[in-house]
Every structure is written in structure tokens, then in C-alpha cells.
Amino acid sequence: MGRKQSYSHSELLDITKRLVLEHGYDGFNLKLLSQHLPGARSTIYQYYANKDEIIAACMKRVIAAVLEKAAALDESDSMRALQELLNIYLEEFQLHQLLSDAYKIKTTSSDAARKDIEYVESAHDFLKVQLTRLFQKAQQEKQIREDIPLPVHVGVFFNFINTPNMMNVPVPEWSKMLFQVWMGGAKK
Incomplete structure (x- = not known):
């Protein structure tokens, strides 16, 4: 059974910000982001299509x-x-x-x-x-x-x-x- 979404859009952008600051654009990816979120990685795609969209939104x-x-x-x-x-x-x-x-x-x-x-x-x-x-x-x-x-x-x-x-x-x-x-x- 997959993980349930348990984070908000705001939390998603907060974690993205922290990870981009820690790893830079080149070191950031959606797999890394999903490792820091309590929900499934597929949930990210409900908000953003790719890495560039989420970083730009951040x-x-x-x-x-x-x-x-x-x-x-x-x-x-x-x-x-x-x-x-x-x-x-x-x-x-x-x-x-x-x-x-x-x-x-x-x-x-x-x-x-x-x-x-x-x-x-x-x-x-x-x-x-x-x-x-x-x-x-x-x-x-x-x-x-x-x-x-x-x-x-x-x-x-x-x-x-x-x-x-x-x-x-x-x-x-x-x-x-x-x-x-x-x-x-x-x-x-």
C-alpha cells in the first residue's frame, strides 16, 4: 500500500526551498524531495510536472x-x-x-x-x-x-x-x- 499524502502545498515549497539551498539546483531532484516528504512521490505531481516547475514556484x-x-x-x-x-x-x-x-x-x-x-x-x-x-x-x-x-x-x-x-x-x-x-x- 502506498504512502498517504500528509503534507500541504506550503510544506512542499518549504522543503523544496531548504533542499535547493542545501544542494543547489543541480543537486536537487524529485527523488530527493520525496525522501523528505511523508507522502508518496507521485503526490508531488499533483502540484508540479517537474523539477523546474517546483523550483520556479519556490x-x-x-x-x-x-x-x-x-x-x-x-x-x-x-x-x-x-x-x-x-x-x-x-x-x-x-x-x-x-x-x-x-x-x-x-x-x-x-x-x-x-x-x-x-x-x-x-x-x-x-x-x-x-x-x-x-x-x-x-x-x-x-x-x-x-x-x-x-x-x-x-x-x-x-x-x-x-x-x-x-x-x-x-x-x-x-x-x-x-x-x-x-x-x-x-x-x-
């Missing part, structure tokens, strides 16, 4: 959550918005790692995967435009140094997102510390 889900929070930001205070944006990105700090293999997804064989990757790309574009807009506004308001080119500010900002939290500080506190280092530097 990517879309993650970036959609980030996009929803970022789009809701009050941008009237550029510095506060940048701090809140850093916090949003740190909450989903593995986003860039997860999306780094998006180009490997075969979108020509699946409309679902193609649509999900198109969404991921448009969401990523929105986030880049938003971040650039906030940095430009902060420079115009003389909140950040104007002699430092915008791409340097953005690059440092993104490097903060990738800073390992070796002390396992809660994300809001970690975000605040990183923002303070960015704003004031490390000097006393």
Missing part, C-alpha cells in the same frame, strides 16, 4: 513575500525606509542564493515555470528600482555621502545582507547593528 513564493513587504514600505523618510528594507532582506537573507540558479530553469518546456520566472524577474527589477530610488533620495537629502557613487552604496548595502550572523542575533537587532555600521562606519 523562487516566486520567496520573492513575492519580499516584494509584498518592500512594496508596503513608507518611503517618505528614505533612511528609515532603507533600514526597514535591510530588515526585510535580512529576514529572507537566502533570497540571492536561491535565485542564483534561476537562469538554469528550463522555461521553454513549461508555461508554469516560464510565468513564475517572469514574475521573479519583474519582482527583482522592482526591488532594484526601489533600492536605487531610496539611495538617490538619501543622497539628494544629504543623508548619505554624495561623493560616493550610488553603485558603491548599493553594493555595500547588499554585502551587509550577506554578512554572516555568527552570534545568532535576532534579525531586527542584527539589522539595526548592520545599519548603524553602514551609517557611522566602524570608527569610534
Whole structure:
């Protein structure tokens, strides 16, 4: 007798995310996924036709959550918005790692995967435009140094997102510390 389905669509995507982060696109497959699910592998096919569809759906889900929070930001205070944006990105700090293999997804064989990757790309574009807009506004308001080119500010900002939290500080506190280092530097 086969195993009974005992996981939700959300749990399926959560486990997919974890496995893609652990094994990468190339190391992920549906057999590996089924080994981490309580139900039969055939149940996966009720949701997705293949590996590319499920990974694309996982990517879309993650970036959609980030996009929803970022789009809701009050941008009237550029510095506060940048701090809140850093916090949003740190909450989903593995986003860039997860999306780094998006180009490997075969979108020509699946409309679902193609649509999900198109969404991921448009969401990523929105986030880049938003971040650039906030940095430009902060420079115009003389909140950040104007002699430092915008791409340097953005690059440092993104490097903060990738800073390992070796002390396992809660994300809001970690975000605040990183923002303070960015704003004031490390000097006393």
C-alpha cells in the first residue's frame, strides 16, 4: 500500500526551498524531495510536472513575500525606509542564493515555470528600482555621502545582507547593528 499524502502545498515549497539551498539546483531532484516528504512521490505531481516547475514556484513564493513587504514600505523618510528594507532582506537573507540558479530553469518546456520566472524577474527589477530610488533620495537629502557613487552604496548595502550572523542575533537587532555600521562606519 502506498504512502498517504500528509503534507500541504506550503510544506512542499518549504522543503523544496531548504533542499535547493542545501544542494543547489543541480543537486536537487524529485527523488530527493520525496525522501523528505511523508507522502508518496507521485503526490508531488499533483502540484508540479517537474523539477523546474517546483523550483520556479519556490523562487516566486520567496520573492513575492519580499516584494509584498518592500512594496508596503513608507518611503517618505528614505533612511528609515532603507533600514526597514535591510530588515526585510535580512529576514529572507537566502533570497540571492536561491535565485542564483534561476537562469538554469528550463522555461521553454513549461508555461508554469516560464510565468513564475517572469514574475521573479519583474519582482527583482522592482526591488532594484526601489533600492536605487531610496539611495538617490538619501543622497539628494544629504543623508548619505554624495561623493560616493550610488553603485558603491548599493553594493555595500547588499554585502551587509550577506554578512554572516555568527552570534545568532535576532534579525531586527542584527539589522539595526548592520545599519548603524553602514551609517557611522566602524570608527569610534
